Amino acid sequence: MTRKQQRMTFVVAGLGALGIATALVLFALRDNIVFFYSPTEIVEQTVQVGDRNFRIGGLVENGSLQRVDANTITFIVTDMKHTVPVSYTGLVTSLFKEGQGVVAEGRLGPDGRFVASQVLAKHDETYMPAEVVDALKAAGEWKGN
Amino acid sequence: MANLHWLANPGRFLRIAKAVSPVLAGLTVVLLAVGLALSLQAPVDAVQGTPSKVLFMHVPSAWMSMFIWGVMAVASAVALIWKHPVADIAAKVSAPLGAGFTAATLLTGSLWGKPTWGTFWVWDARLTAELILLFLYIGYIAIWQAIEDPQRAGKAAAILALVGSVNLPIIHFSVDWWNTLHQPASILRDGGASIDASMLIPLLLLAAGFQAFYFTLLLWRMEAEIAGRKIRQLRLLSAQA
Amino acid sequence: MNALFDYLAMGGFAWFIWPAYAFTLGFMIWITVATVRSLRANRRTLEQLEQAAPHRQRRAQRAATGTAEVQAP
Numbered sequence: 099m100t101r102k103q104q105r106m107t108f109v110v111a112g113l114g115a116l117g118i119a120t121a122l123v124l125f126a127l128r129d130n131i132v133f134f135y136s137p138t139e140i141v142e143q144t145v146q147v148g149d150r151n152f153r154i155g156g157l158v159e160n161g162s163l164q165r166v167d168a169n170t171i172t173f174i175v176t177d178m179k180h181t182v183p184v185s186y187t188g189l190v191t192s193l194f195k196e197g198q199g200v201v202a203e204g205r206l207g208p209d210g211r212f213v214a215s216q217v218l219a220k221h222d223e224t225y226m227p228a229e230v231v232d233a234l235k236a237a238g239e240w241k242g243n
Numbered sequence: 244m245a246n247l248h249w250l251a252n253p254g255r256f257l258r259i260a261k262a263v264s265p266v267l268a269g270l271t272v273v274l275l276a277v278g279l280a281l282s283l284q285a286p287v288d289a290v291q292g293t294p295s296k297v298l299f300m301h302v303p304s305a306w307m308s309m310f311i312w313g314v315m316a317v318a319s320a321v322a323l324i325w326k327h328p329v330a331d332i333a334a335k336v337s338a339p340l341g342a343g344f345t346a347a348t349l350l351t352g353s354l355w356g357k358p359t360w361g362t363f364w365v366w367d368a369r370l371t372a373e374l375i376l377l378f379l380y381i382g383y384i385a386i387w388q389a390i391e392d393p394q395r396a397g398k399a400a401a402i403l404a405l406v407g408s409v410n411l412p413i414i415h416f417s418v419d420w421w422n423t424l425h426q427p428a429s430i431l432r433d434g435g436a437s438i439d440a441s442m443l444i445p446l447l448l449l450a451a452g453f454q455a456f457y458f459t460l461l462l463w464r465m466e467a468e469i470a471g472r473k474i475r476q477l478r479l480l481s482a483q484a
Numbered sequence: 485m486n487a488l489f490d491y492l493a494m495g496g497f498a499w500f501i502w503p504a505y506a507f508t509l510g511f512m513i514w515i516t517v518a519t520v521r522s523l524r525a526n527r528r529t530l531e532q533l534e535q536a537a538p539h540r541q542r543r544a545q546r547a548a549t550g551t552a553e554v555q556a557p
Contacts, residue, residue: 105324113405120409124420133367133422155422191361193291201424218360223429224437225295227286279509293495300508343511351504358500456512463519470526477533 134201140212141180147206154182154212155201155220163196175200175212186214193219253469256329260462267459274452281445288442297355299446302430303453304347308376309411311341311457315383316408319401329465331397332472334404335387336464340457342380348373360424368417369425372410379407393472 099107124131129145134155139145154175162174170187173196184202194200199220204213226234278299288295315337321330352370353363364370383403390396418427430436436443494501 223426225288226439228289231289293497297504347508354500354504467523470530
């Protein structure tokens with residue numbers, strides 16, 4: 099092997115080893131990198147949340163959003179399999195709506211109700227002007243809500 | 244790679260760079276002007292409203308932040324294996340550009356997140372990986388500043404560039420591998436882009452403009468760096484004489 | 485004029501949208517100015533040095549880019 103080939107082998111082998119090591123670390127940490135849990139994971143208790151702070155994510159179930167008083171709302175988070183009721187006192191952005199994605203941070207009460215300290219609205223990866231949405235709806239080809 | 248060998252000669256590189264850079268600079272100005280004008284006129288997303296305008300700065304910056312590190316990693320591999328001095332210089336002068344675009348990505352993302360998500364920052368996988376990229380850029384620049392001898396600095400920096408390239412697929416796939424607040428990719432995804440043409444066209448023009456901008460600045464900065472090294476050597480020689 | 489102000493207000497989100505444009509484009513302009521300045525300064529200095537000592541040009545060029553070690557005289 100020439101010096102050049104030696105250096106090339108060294109770089110390729112080093113990158114390969116580093117890639118495998120990173121993949122293994124990420125695989126080992128996969129539960130810690132999860133930003134939020136789904137209602138299914140909470141209801142079926144595949145994760146033990148105890149009384150610590152965690153995040154729950156899913157869709158705001160249609161027809162579930164209720165305003166208790168000026169600042170407090172309740173709604174149900176669903177992943178279409180299981181649901182978790184949530185109550186929250188504070189502000190939400192205009193993106194927070196029924197049928198939209200949501201990530202709430204807080205803890206699970208003894209009654210199974212999730213008391214959120216923060217509610218974040220998730221948005222999807224589609225970008226459509228209102229006119230296009232209206233046209234798609236009129237044509238019956240709209241897949242969103 | 245063997246056909247790149249002829250570019251390793253700095254004299255030849257400089258002649259080509261001087262011929263190409265005015266064309267690239269002109270292209271940059273045209274693409275950015277048209278892209279910006281169209282982005283300001285583009286409609287806003289029906290769900291997000293006007294905050295979706297931040298897309299036009301955030302997405303091209305984010306692509307550049309990753310693309311530039313990719314260029315640095317490839318140039319560093321070439322510098323380590325083939326000992327090409329020009330490759331070393333290309334990687335070095337790219338770093339401040341990449342760091343700036345990474346900072347722009349984080350800042351514009353923050354300004355976009357507040358009115359849509361409801362927060363400036365969350366520690367989800369996508370945002371955290373992009374923040375790590377900023378630290379990698381800062382570390383890379385710090386190596387060049389801390390080690391005086393350009394040969395040794397180049398070697399240490401090149402190793403960091405290669406090691407750090409592991410972060411690039413993590414940034415890209417983080418939204419698919421893990422639950423994140425950040426939405427998945429809109430353009431580089433299965434089934435085609437999910438952005439309406441009225442927003443996609445200005446976005447792609449701006450992305451092309453950012454690319455042309457990077458390559459223009461790359462050529463200018465490489466010429467400045469080569470000239471700077473020549474000046475240092477000439478002064479060293481005259482001091483010794 | 486009102487249409488322009490309405491546009492600039494960005495539906496009440498002006499303080500999120502315009503700083504995003506300003507920071508990104510501001511960075512691009514700033515680094516362009518810094519790059520062109522150092523390029524011009526280096527070109528000028530190099531020209532002066534080369535005129536002062538033309539015979540050292542090739543050695544300096546090779547040494548500067550690491551293609552050969554500098555030989556002490």
